[in-house]
Amino acid sequence: MSLSLRDMLKSNSLLSGTSACPGCPENMAMRMVGMALGNDVALIVIAGCSSVIQGLAPKNSYNFPVLNIAFAAGPPAASGMWRAYRQRNKNTTVVVWAGDGGTADIGFASLSGAAERNENFIYICVDNEAYMNSGGQRSGSTPFGAYTSTTPEGKKENKKEIMFIMMDHNIPYLATASVGYPHDFVNKLRKAKQIFGFKYVQVLTPDPYGWMFDPSKTVEVGKLAVQTCYWPLIEYDNGKLTVSPESLHCLDRSTRRPLKDFLQIQGRFKRITEEEYKALENYVDSMWEKIKKLMK
Amino acid sequence: MKIISGNEAVALAVKLARVGVVGIYPITPQTSIIEKLAEMKANGELDAEIIRVESEHAAMASTFGAAIAGVRAFTATSSQGLLYMHEMTWWVAGSRVPVVMVVATRAVGAPWNIWDENTDFMSERDSGWLMAFASNPQEALDLTLQAFRISEDERVYLPMMVGMDGFILSHMKTNVNIPSQDDVDLFLPSRKQPFVLDSESPVGMGNIFPPIEYMKLRHSIHEAILHSEEVIRKVGIEYQKITGINNYSTLNVKYKLDDADYAVVLMGAWAGDAMEAIDELRKQGLSVGLYRIRYIRPWSEEEITLALKDKKAILVIDRATSMGRGGPLYLELKSTLHHEQMCGVISGLGGVLLNKGDFKEIISRFVERAKQGNAKGITWYYPKGGEKIELKSPRYVEE
Ligand code: SF4
Numbered sequence: 101m102s103l104s105l106r107d108m109l110k111s112n113s114l115l116s117g118t119s120a121c122p123g124c125p126e127n128m129a130m131r132m133v134g135m136a137l138g139n140d141v142a143l144i145v146i147a148g149c150s151s152v153i154q155g156l157a158p159k160n161s162y163n164f165p166v167l168n169i170a171f172a173a174g175p176p177a178a179s180g181m182w183r184a185y186r187q188r189n190k191n192t193t194v195v196v197w198a199g200d201g202g203t204a205d206i207g208f209a210s211l212s213g214a215a216e217r218n219e220n221f222i223y224i225c226v227d228n229e230a231y232m233n234s235g236g237q238r239s240g241s242t243p244f245g246a247y248t249s250t251t252p253e254g255k256k257e258n259k260k261e262i263m264f265i266m267m268d269h270n271i272p273y274l275a276t277a278s279v280g281y282p283h284d285f286v287n288k289l290r291k292a293k294q295i296f297g298f299k300y301v302q303v304l305t306p307d308p309y310g311w312m313f314d315p316s317k318t319v320e321v322g323k324l325a326v327q328t329c330y331w332p333l334i335e336y337d338n339g340k341l342t343v344s345p346e347s348l349h350c351l352d353r354s355t356r357r358p359l360k361d362f363l364q365i366q367g368r369f370k371r372i373t374e375e376e377y378k379a380l381e382n383y384v385d386s387m388w389e390k391i392k393k394l395m396k
Numbered sequence: 397m398k399i400i401s402g403n404e405a406v407a408l409a410v411k412l413a414r415v416g417v418v419g420i421y422p423i424t425p426q427t428s429i430i431e432k433l434a435e436m437k438a439n440g441e442l443d444a445e446i447i448r449v450e451s452e453h454a455a456m457a458s459t460f461g462a463a464i465a466g467v468r469a470f471t472a473t474s475s476q477g478l479l480y481m482h483e484m485t486w487w488v489a490g491s492r493v494p495v496v497m498v499v500a501t502r503a504v505g506a507p508w509n510i511w512d513e514n515t516d517f518m519s520e521r522d523s524g525w526l527m528a529f530a531s532n533p534q535e536a537l538d539l540t541l542q543a544f545r546i547s548e549d550e551r552v553y554l555p556m557m558v559g560m561d562g563f564i565l566s567h568m569k570t571n572v573n574i575p576s577q578d579d580v581d582l583f584l585p586s587r588k589q590p591f592v593l594d595s596e597s598p599v600g601m602g603n604i605f606p607p608i609e610y611m612k613l614r615h616s617i618h619e620a621i622l623h624s625e626e627v628i629r630k631v632g633i634e635y636q637k638i639t640g641i642n643n644y645s646t647l648n649v650k651y652k653l654d655d656a657d658y659a660v661v662l663m664g665a666w667a668g669d670a671m672e673a674i675d676e677l678r679k680q681g682l683s684v685g686l687y688r689i690r691y692i693r694p695w696s697e698e699e700i701t702l703a704l705k706d707k708k709a710i711l712v713i714d715r716a717t718s719m720g721r722g723g724p725l726y727l728e729l730k731s732t733l734h735h736e737q738m739c740g741v742i743s744g745l746g747g748v749l750l751n752k753g754d755f756k757e758i759i760s761r762f763v764e765r766a767k768q769g770n771a772k773g774i775t776w777y778y779p780k781g782g783e784k785i786e787l788k789s790p791r792y793v794e795e
Contacts (some may be wrong), residue, residue: 142465158609160403160600167464168602169457170483174445176454176622182418182468183445183546185594187416187467192595210457213450317471 109134111135118161120153123315125305125322127153130162130280132197133224135282136289142191143167146174146207148199149233150226171206172303174198175214178221178345193293195219200241203302204260212393213300215269220291222299225262228307236310243330245372245380248310254371258383263302272297274336275366278304280322281346284333291337304331312367321365329384330363332391341394350388359384397573402533402565405572406472406498406558407432409540410444412580415495416467417445418778419458423477424510425562426500430472452477456484456497457466463488463495466592470495470546474562475502478516482523488555489617491601492676494547494589495555497525498540500566501664501715503746510562511747514664515716517559518692523619526556526624527693531649531667534572535690536560538641540579545631548588551623561665561715563747568665579638594616625694647691647699651680656685658763659704661729662713663689666750673755684761689725697732702728709737709766711759715744722774736764743777754779 113134120127126149133141143164145151151168169177174196182194203211203225211223230248231237238248240260246309247254266274273295277285285303292299306321308314313321325331329350335342349355359381363369372380400408406429420430436442447458455471463469473481478499488495499520503513522529526546530536536558543556561565575583591599605613625647632644643649651671653659659740660670667688672685677686687703704710712731714723722725726740744750750758758777765771776784 106614142593142595145463145603154600154603155604157600157605160603162600163598165595165598166600166603167461167593168600169460170487172451172453173457173460173484176419176449176457177461177464179447179449179454180419180458180463181448181465181593183417184462184465184467184469187445188465188594190594209450210454213454216450217448 111138115161115163115165116154117155117156120149120166121309121315123308123317123318124153125279125307126150128318129226129285129303129305132279132282132285133289134163136286137193137195137293140191141195144169144174144178144181144194144196145199146196146202147171147233148196148202148226151232171202172210174202174207175210175219175223179214179217179219182220196221196223198223198225199231199233200225200227200229201239204240204262212269215266215300217269218297220296220298222289222301224394225300227301227302228303228305228310229259230310232307233236242298243380244383245369245376247371248366254376261387266300267394272338273299273302274301276302276304276332276334278322278326278331278333279306280319281333282328284344284346288335310368313365317365321362324362324365327357328359329356329388330359330362332387334391341391343391343395351392353385375393397571398571399567399569400533401428401567402530402536402560403428403567404432405533405537406434406440406540408574409537410470411436411442412575412577413468413541413544413584416472417447417459417462417469418423419447419455419471421449421452421455421473421477422453423474425502425566426477426498426565427476428502429498437723438740446708448760453484454489456481459495460484460488460491460493463493463589464491464591466587466589466594468587470497472498472500474500475516479504480518482520483527485520485523485637487602490613492553492590492617493555494553494587496540496547497555497557498536500562501559502562509746511713512562512564513745513747514559514660514716517557518716520532520557521692521724524605524621525693526552526554526621527559528556528613528691529559529689530565531663531664531665531688533565533568533570535581536565537572537574538635538639538644541584542631542635542644544755545584546624546627549627549631550588551627552620553590554617554620554624564665568582570638573639574639575639583634583638607718615725622692625696628691628694643754647694647696648703648704649688649690651688653685653703655683657683657706657708658766659685659687659690659710660713660759661687661704661710661725663725664715666715666744669750669752670755672752673759676752677759678758682760684759690730695728695732700729704733708732709762710735710770711739711762711772713741713743713758717742717745726774737769737771739765740774741777742774748779750779
């Protein structure tokens with residue numbers, strides 16, 4: 101599927117006047133959803149920044165029908181919704197849009213339930229690695245060593261890797277993406293749209309405020325996460341795991357860009373010690389070992 | 397006419413209502429409703445999507461998602477399950493979307509108890525749902541069918557729950573009159589709702605409301621509940637046309653009440669035992685009648701006042717508690733009537749069974765106190781000399 105920049109810019113899933121912070125990665129990702137999926141989309145937004153970004157009712161800055169809903173209710177509401185559309189002979193693509201807190205923590209049981217039932221919708225986890233909308237508290241998805249408002253000493257546990265857990269659900273399609281690489285994200289969503297059943301897409305959305313970097317650098321940080329192999333771009337299609345071109349260099353440790361380049365550009369890792377840095381590096385190594393194993 | 401349980405009656409009503417999506421999750425004693433629906437689906441008798449969700453929270457959310465996307469939706473629950481969905485019951489009501497749910501009532505833990513009590517149901521009074529309560533399997537079927545019509549009325553557009561006493565109605569079998577599909581189709585037109593969320597009408601639902609708009613929405617729910625009273629009476633009369641059952645032109649139900657000096661007020665299945673007790677007490681010359689509350693929301697101030705205002709004294713029997721106060725039914729009545737002589741009895745919690753003899757005892761004691769002008773306050777009634785629990789003396793925990 102080839103995709104030109106001109107095609108992508110035609111879409112206007114994001115109308116002007118959102119309440120997002122400058123440099124907001126969720127806004128970028130939302131625009132890419134429109135580029136990928138077109139207009140026949142029904143969006144379910146669970147509690148998070150994106151419930152606020154769309155603005156005060158009766159206005160709505162997303163150019164989709166949107167159902168806002170409480171944390172754990174996204175996946176079951178989407179289950180009800182696509183089945184209702186099927187009863188009404190409509191082919192609308194149902195999308196759940198949830199943050200990492202709603203995905204890895206409070207909403208996990210319902211996410212897992214919908215995946216197990218192979219419900220026909222796309223679940224997008226917008227992963228900014230903390231509860232940003234309530235002021236940047238740690239979530240299950242926050243990485244080791246990161247400062248958050250509830251881990252002022254740096255998080256002592258590793259990131260909960262939802263992508264691997266979701267792979268174990270044997271769903272038909274899973275992908276990771278980064279707002280640093282729009283083409284890759286859009287292509288993956290387009291592919292997801294063609295597949296019947298449960299699709300899980302986790303997009304890394306570096307948050308200038310929670311991660312403490314300059315708002316002009318969102319894309320750069322999103323790219324660095326991939327280049328340093330902190331964030332793998334992968335695809336799991338019908339039981340087969342592939343590494344996306346942007347991440348292929350990570351399969352070999354010697355071609356990886358140093359993790360420091362990713363950590364240094366942000367404030368949230370300011371306080372990590374050399375020892376903790378090593379631990380984080382080891383963690384990234386182990387993740388790639390796991391990916392290699394799963395590729396076989 | 398067929399001999400079926402309350403749960404089967406509900407399942408039949410759901411099928412007759414041509415429901416599009418059912419979110420199902422098992423919990424005692426509601427489970428046989430969803431089992432029956434699954435069975436009907438497997439047999440090809442039911443043309444609905446059944447979603448076998450992973451929790452009651454999800455059951456309510458999936459039903460909500462389907463309803464907002466434009467189809468008739470149903471779920472059922474009990475006890476802890478209802479409490480677990482509580483967040484979503486508010487979400488559904490706040491969205492002004494018609495949804496129907498049946499609650500087979502059951503006590504709430506701790507400690508575990510699977511038997512009947514109405515506290516789960518009564519704890520939803522503030523959520524914005526219409527709430528009816530059945531007293532036999534026939535009523536469970538009738539009220540479930542009517543609930544679809546009422547909740548989809550444009551003066552209402554609110555979800556509605558129908559309660560029935562767990563095990564006592566859910567599992568007890570009696571003769572039930574089942575209307576034909578043709579008749580139900582006449583009674584229940586195709587679904588109407590204020591907002592349908594689909595790509596033809598890209599509205600946003602549930603995003604942040606400014607304070608004044610939020611308050612206006614809450615106000616609209618309040619008004620819709622008030623207006624539903626008239627709708628309920630009209631729907632009740634329409635229902636009579638297809639079934640011949642003529643007891644739905646009022647919200648609540650009287651039994652030997654008009655000429656009685658003393659009134660007993662309660663809701664649910666034990667109305668049967670209370671009526672038998674009243675029959676016998678009447679033979680003994682006690683002028684007592686029964687008023688059965690069928691609708692908690694709307695709460696018909698007018699009907700209730702008219703029925704009870706001239707009574708010398710009123711006894712309210714609750715199968716639920718508002719801890720530290722009286723029973724919820726008692727409190728509701730108290731705020732309606734301001735009657736000098738009104739007392740409350742709390743009993744039947746956690747499945748404690750009361751028989752005709754118990755009701756005779758409770759009611760004659762009440763009449764005696766009323767005659768002395770002393771029918772006031774709340775008592776907890778234990779049949780056959782049960783005793784209340786005393787906590788142990790305090791234990792200091794060493795650090
Ligand atoms: S806190 Fe982060 S995710 Fe939330 S609106 Fe601001 S930039 Fe976007």
